Amino acid sequence: MDILKLLSRSTKQTTRTRKDAPSTKLPSAGTSANPQLFYDAIPEARGKKRKRGRETEQVQAQDEAESNVNFFEEKASVSKEKKSPAPKLATKSESKTDIVAELLDEGECRQLLRSHRLKATLLPSNKPAKVIKKSKKKKKAVESTKKEEYKQIYPQPLVAFKDLRSTYGISGRMAENLVQQGYKIPTEVQMGSLPLLLRPKIALGESINEVEDANGEIHVDLLAVAPTGSGKTLAFLIPIVDQIMQRRRASEAKEHVLEAIVVAPTKELATQIVNEAKKLSPGTGVKVVGMRKGMRITKEDDQEQDESSGDEGEDEEDDDGEDAEKPRKRTSQPAVKADIMVSTPGLLFSALSTDLAQPASLPTTRTLVLDEADVLLDPLFRDQTLGVWNSCTNPELRVTLWSATMGSNIESLASSTIQSRRSRLDLAPTSHIIRLVVGLKDSAIPNITHRLVYAATEPGKLIALRQLLHPTAKSTDATQSLRPPFLVFTQTIPRAVALHSELLYDIPSEAGGSTRIAVLHAELSDTARSTIMTRFRNGEIWILITTDILSRGVDFRGINGVVNYDVPNSGAAYIHRVGRTGRAGREGGVAVTFYTKEDIPYVKAVANIIAASEKAAGKGESEAGMKRWLLDALPTPSKQEKKKLKLHGVEARRGGLGEKNKEGNVKGKWKSQISTKSGYERKLEHNRKGAIQGSRRRMLEAEKEEQNGEDSEWGGIDE
Incomplete structure (x- = not known):
């Protein structure tokens, strides 16, 4: 046998495996049969041992045994045993969605909520001030009083989307729209929030006495904390659209009145919410509008313009007098007609405060939604968000706050704002807030593979990123490299632009070349940003370099990974x-x-989140990527360092230059730049550019001296 033929056969086999390698299943590919993130097996319920895969077989066997006893007996007892929704969620089968769900008792609600890691807590109406602990003996007494103030409740969970029609009474048109969009099994946040927002009297059950006032009315505000990608947008849009449609149907009103406002921190997230709302509203008559510059949302100026048009002569005479001192700016554009308005806080607040000296009021708004509430109530947007909140003067206003990360300071600020608003409007002082938490609070979803890579220097990070761009490259742990499409996050806009220019020609022309890489940041125009987002969603762009502008709320269903080129400013940002x-x-x-090396003092928060995520995924010490020795070796930053990092990021990368020393000189100027050129090459290029600018400056000065000399000679002749 020829040895060359054997060698050629072996090479052909290896090439065949390489061709088959891209056909493997990629992360985030396809559609998920069950969008739920958590389901823990229920150990015992009604004396029966329930397991995720075997329970339906036990129920079917029991049904057959009972049916053999008497063929003419009605199977009422069988239907009673099947009313528990746990088997339907455990098997993930579509055939179970045809069963009409019944209301569960408190014990069944408690088991189902715990199995999906749902925790609902009734927050105290008046949060007391912090008590100073003077001795250890009083510590137990103080903690016991705090536990009594926060009461855990067990509301009715939503088993399937079809139950919204039968149990919670949504309109038939809304139910048809949900079926057309393919919604069958709710996620955890939808399971817990939709019953509370649609029919709180049905959802609360035995806990209704805790939130019901003397007149029998219920006013509940919701604060929901759920992981990213868990369906929070759909959870607050369904109640808004359905309630607006039913109110308009009851009053037979055809005019569009602004009844709901959704506030989001970025334009991309606001546009996404508008698109999702339009998918739920066809045939309902509900109009959804995204806020744009120049829009007017109040009708107060329209009446004054009509009055001023009848007295044009008088107004023209007084234009230079009293009217010139009025703060009102009259515009010819009419107020926009919408039922739901989606906007960023700055755009909406400027629209309310442009026409008047004080922000205009919104008396018709019944629902205010703060998406990514921890950012909206952060010092960056706090004044604008609270200005919009205070403009909603309707006594029936319901506020819902949604985010994947929610600190205790945001919770206390929301509670105090609700109480101060009710006291200012002379409303009932009691207002109840329900906090809904899915999974572990302030943690990443457990189905992500995390890698923390030490690159030592900026050139090392660039080399490591270039290795990820090769689809056949292998990492150090022999796992498959990151596949496009993916996002790359940087700390600042100049660094994003510089990284884009460095990677512009890394993809070969056969694969699309520079058209496959793009950069998106806040300094681009709205048209350019929307075009890049559309191309990225259509698959025309594979690698999108951006800042934290795309880190919140934006839904990309086909993203295979995320690269943090720069360490995020906080654990919540990660x-x-x-x-x-x-x-x-x-x-x-x-x-x-x-x-x-500059990031080592700030990596501890990211490492703790990775360790918690891997623990939630059930990975042991041998499988986990975050080792215990690394957590112990990393330094713990102080509170002042955390605050400084959150506001400004790593100091060495501010603006892409470097950190300044005490004398004001920039040190490490070239080390922090994103470039493959060495410091010596950049120095020569800088000197060359400086020489060119110096020669141009000397030429201009020489021309000016010649002109001045000619002017003096001609001046002498004229004399």
């Missing part, structure tokens, strides 16, 4: 960044985080 992959129950992608 959770939201990596949450762009593995959404809606899909198999999660890869989250790669590069860190250098």
Whole structure:
């Protein structure tokens, strides 16, 4: 046998495996049969041992045994045993969705909520001030009083979307729209929030006495904390659209009145919410509008313009007098007609405060939604968000706050704002807030693979990122490299632009070349940003370099991974960044985080989140990527360092230059730049540019001297 033929056969086999390699299943590919993130097996219920896969077989066997006793007996007892929704969620089968769900007792609600890691808590109406602990003996007494103030409740969970029609009474048109969109099994946040927002009297059950006032009315505000990609947008849009449609149908009103406002921190997220709302509203008559510059949302100026048009002569005479001192700016554009308005806080607040000296009021608004509430109530947007909140003067206003990360300071600020608003409007002082938490609070979803890579220097990070661009490259742990499409996050806009220019020609022309890489940041125009988003969703762009502008709320269903080129400013920023992959129950992608020597003091928060996520995924010490020795070796930053990092990021990368020393000189100027050129080459290029600018400056000065000399000679002749 020829040895060359054997060698050629072996090479052909290896090439065949390489061709088959791209056909493997990629992360975040396809659609998920069950979008739920958690389901823990219920150990015991009604004396029966329930397991996720075997329970339906036991129920079917019991049904057959009972039916053999008497063929003419009605199977009422069988239907009673099947009313528990646990088997339907456990088997993930579509045939179970045809069964009409019944209301569960408190014990069954408690088991089902715990199995999906849902926790609903009734917050105290008046939050007391912090008590100073003077001795250890009083510590137990103080903690016991605090536990009594926060009461855990067990509302009715939503088993399937079809139950919204039969149990919670949504309109038939809304139910048809949900079926057309393919919604069957609700996620955890939808399971707990939709019954509370649609029919709180049915959902609360035995806990209704805790929130019902003397007149029998219920006013409940919701604060929901759920992981990224868990369906929070759908959870607050369904009640808004359905309630607006039913109110308009009851009053037979055809005019569009602004009844709901949704506030989002970025334009991309606001546009996404508008698109999702339009998918739910066909045939309902509900009009959804995204806020744009120049829009007017109040009708107060329209009446004054009509009055002023009848007295044009008088107004023209007084234009230079009293009218010139009025703060009102009259515009010819009429107020927009909408039922739901989606906007960023700055755009909406400027529209309310442009026409009047004080922000205009919104008396018709019944629902205010703060999406990504921890950012909206952060110092960056706090004044604008609270200005919009205070403009909603309707006594029936219901406020819902949604985010994947929610600190205790945001919770206390929301509670105090609700109480102060009710006292200012002379409303009933009691207002109840229900906090709904899915899974572990302030943690990443467990279906993501995390990698923390030490790159030492900025050139090392660039080399590591270039290795990820090769689809056949292998990492150090022999796992498959990150596949496009994926997002790359940087700390600042100049660094995003510089990284884009460096990677512009890394993809070969046969695969599309520079058209496959793009950069998106806040300094681009709205048209350019929307075009890049559309191309990225259509698959025309594979690698999108951006800042934290896309880290929150934006839904990309086909993202295979996320690269943190720069360490995020906080643990919450890391959770939201990596949450762009593995959404809606899909198999999660890869989250790669590069860190250098300058980042070591700030990596501890990211490492703790990775360790908690791997523990929630059930990984042991041998399987986990975050080792215990690394957590112990990393330094713990102080509170002042955390605050400084959150506001400004790593100091060495501000603006892409470097950190300044005490004398004001920039040190490490070239080390922090994103470039493959050495410091010596950049120095020569800088000197060359300086020489060119100096020669141009000398030429201009020489021309000016010649002109001045000619002017003096001609001046002498004229004399």
